[in-house]
Amino acid sequence: MLHFLQMNWGTIVALLVVALLVFLAVRRMVKDRKAGIGPCGQKCSHCPNAGNCHHR
Numbered sequence: 321m322l323h324f325l326q327m328n329w330g331t332i333v334a335l336l337v338v339a340l341l342v343f344l345a346v347r348r349m350v351k352d353r354k355a356g357i358g359p360c361g362q363k364c365s366h367c368p369n370a371g372n373c374h375h376r
Contacts (some may be wrong), residue, residue: 325332360366 352361356363356365358367360367
């Protein structure tokens with residue numbers, strides 16, 4: 321097992337970094353969705369085109 325980790329440490333670190341970035345992106349999307357922020361990055365309640373953008 322130790323030999324496997326020594327031979328593949330770079331790949332394992334890269335995989336962990338990518339997994340962390342995906343986790344943070346998903347967490348941000350969930351947080352924005354709960355806060356009422358639309359896909360354009362703005363709050364839909366203040367948008368003049370809220371009715372045309374997407375339906376709830």
